[in-house]
Amino acid sequence: MWSWEGFFSYLSNEYIFQGAVTTIWLTIAAILLGLLLGLIIALLRMSNVRAFSTFAAVYIWLFRGTPLLVQLIVLYTGLPQMGIRLTVIQAALIGLTLNEAAYLSEIIRAGISAVPVGQQNAARALGFRNYQVMLYVVLPQAFRIIIPPLGNSINSLLKMTSVTSVISMEELLRRTQILIQEKFMVLELFAVAAIYYLALTTLWDFAQRRIEARVSRGHKTNVSLAEQG
Amino acid sequence: MVIDVRNVSKSYGDFKVLSDCNLSVNSGEVVVVCGPSGSGKSTLIKCLNGLEAVHDGFISIAGFNLTDQHADLPSVRRTVGMVFQNFELFPHLSVLRNITIAQEKVMRRTREEATDKALALLERVGLTTQKDKYPSQLSGGQQQRIAIARALAMDPQVMLFDEPTSALDPEMIGEVLDVMVELARAGMTMVCVTHEMGFAKSVADRIVFMDKGEIVDDVAKNDFFGGNASSRAQTFLRKVISH
Numbered sequence: 354m355w356s357w358e359g360f361f362s363y364l365s366n367e368y369i370f371q372g373a374v375t376t377i378w379l380t381i382a383a384i385l386l387g388l389l390l391g392l393i394i395a396l397l398r399m400s401n402v403r404a405f406s407t408f409a410a411v412y413i414w415l416f417r418g419t420p421l422l423v424q425l426i427v428l429y430t431g432l433p434q435m436g437i438r439l440t441v442i443q444a445a446l447i448g449l450t451l452n453e454a455a456y457l458s459e460i461i462r463a464g465i466s467a468v469p470v471g472q473q474n475a476a477r478a479l480g481f482r483n484y485q486v487m488l489y490v491v492l493p494q495a496f497r498i499i500i501p502p503l504g505n506s507i508n509s510l511l512k513m514t515s516v517t518s519v520i521s522m523e524e525l526l527r528r529t530q531i532l533i534q535e536k537f538m539v540l541e542l543f544a545v546a547a548i549y550y551l552a553l554t555t556l557w558d559f560a561q562r563r564i565e566a567r568v569s570r571g572h573k574t575n576v577s578l579a580e581q582g
Numbered sequence: 583m584v585i586d587v588r589n590v591s592k593s594y595g596d597f598k599v600l601s602d603c604n605l606s607v608n609s610g611e612v613v614v615v616c617g618p619s620g621s622g623k624s625t626l627i628k629c630l631n632g633l634e635a636v637h638d639g640f641i642s643i644a645g646f647n648l649t650d651q652h653a654d655l656p657s658v659r660r661t662v663g664m665v666f667q668n669f670e671l672f673p674h675l676s677v678l679r680n681i682t683i684a685q686e687k688v689m690r691r692t693r694e695e696a697t698d699k700a701l702a703l704l705e706r707v708g709l710t711t712q713k714d715k716y717p718s719q720l721s722g723g724q725q726q727r728i729a730i731a732r733a734l735a736m737d738p739q740v741m742l743f744d745e746p747t748s749a750l751d752p753e754m755i756g757e758v759l760d761v762m763v764e765l766a767r768a769g770m771t772m773v774c775v776t777h778e779m780g781f782a783k784s785v786a787d788r789i790v791f792m793d794k795g796e797i798v799d800d801v802a803k804n805d806f807f808g809g810n811a812s813s814r815a816q817t818f819l820r821k822v823i824s825h
């Protein structure tokens with residue numbers, strides 16, 4: 354039988370709530386580190402140096418071509434065989450970052466490619482050095498372009514953090530499972546977890562819309578031509 | 583001599599984009615480059631600041647040897663202003679920031695110095711009131727005037743114009759040419775790829791006519807328009823002017 358009492362008590366349960374907090378910081382940390390590593394991989398991938406672009410291509414192939422689950426298990430239970438011992442948190446964060454970077458690098462590369470070549474020429478003509486062309490002209494414009502796919506990535510990453518439960522990372526899903534083993538309220542507890550995930554992805558939806566509105570400043574064409582007369 | 587181009591060639595596969603081009607421009611000179619589309623004039627002007635590489639020959643500009651493999655292109659470009667057909671203002675930056683960013687990041691001017699300079703230039707091109715707008719909120723003519731101000735902010739020794747009015751609606755061409763004429767009269771060294779023969783007649787010192795990657799004519803303005811141009815140039819002129 355479904356217990357409303359159990360459902361509501363777990364909805365406001367401190368232990369579950371702390372699990373959700375872990376999910377949030379794990380997502381934020383993985384997306385930030387993933388963006389940084391993804392940017393490096395994207396730049397390597399676009400490099401004229403053959404060795405760099407090949408390395409990046411292999412990296413992307415490897416991490417997009419194998420399940421996150423396998424990557425996490427290798428990191429946490431496989432590496433100790435070679436003398437590298439990671440804590441659960443380290444393994445979870447590194448695994449998510451490496452995996453996310455492979456996807457993000459392709460998004461970033463598409464964003465960079467979408468900035469017209471003329472913009473780079475204009476920046477070069479002003480005397481900008483290559484890194485300045487990237488930093489001040491290309492990346493800010495690429496960032497605006499990649500926000501919708503980046504938002505998608507963050508949405509799936511929020512849910513994908515649950516995979517780290519298999520290496521006993523105590524995020525939302527793992528804590529839900531632990532409680533289930535104690536209390537046997539399977540449906541109520543999973544429903545609570547589902548509601549937490551829904552709340553998080555919904556909150557992110559709002560945040561993303563605000564960010565999109567903010568960075569599209571200056572991109573609304575023909576707004577005031579009429580006003581100027 | 584501000585620009586010295588000697589025996590410059592460039593080809594894509596078998597196709598010769600530039601074929602043994604020679605050109606010299608003295609300080610204060612205004613040179614108009616014209617010719618049919620595909621004649622190599624845009625390629626030539628992009629070679630002058632190293633946006634396009636040449637395969638053979640020698641180019642020096644503003645005291646730098648561009649064809650030296652070790653030439654530091656960013657240093658060269660900061661003394662050579664360039665204006666593009668499609669304006670290429672930075673869409674994510676305000677008008678004012680478009681004019682100050684390279685001053686700060688390339689010239690290492692302070693925010694105040696850069697802003698003062700930008701405001702003075704905006705006044706010169708008549709767009710002070712637009713300083714806080716974004717490029718997409720401006721007309722093509724206004725954007726191109728901002729692009730000229732952005733290039734001038736770097737105190738260039740030479741200004742290169744690559745078809746600066748070709749992407750403009752007809753009623754906006756005049757306002758951009760006015761700025762260019764004013765600049766020419768103020769003594770700026772200019773190389774302009776353009777089909778605006780009225781502009782050429784009023785301020786050019788010399789006209790360079792290109793066809794099929796070759797510089798066919800390089801003559802004084804009066805000779806060019808006075809019937810002393812090559813037959814290819816005269817054919818071209820008739821087509822440009824009759825419409």
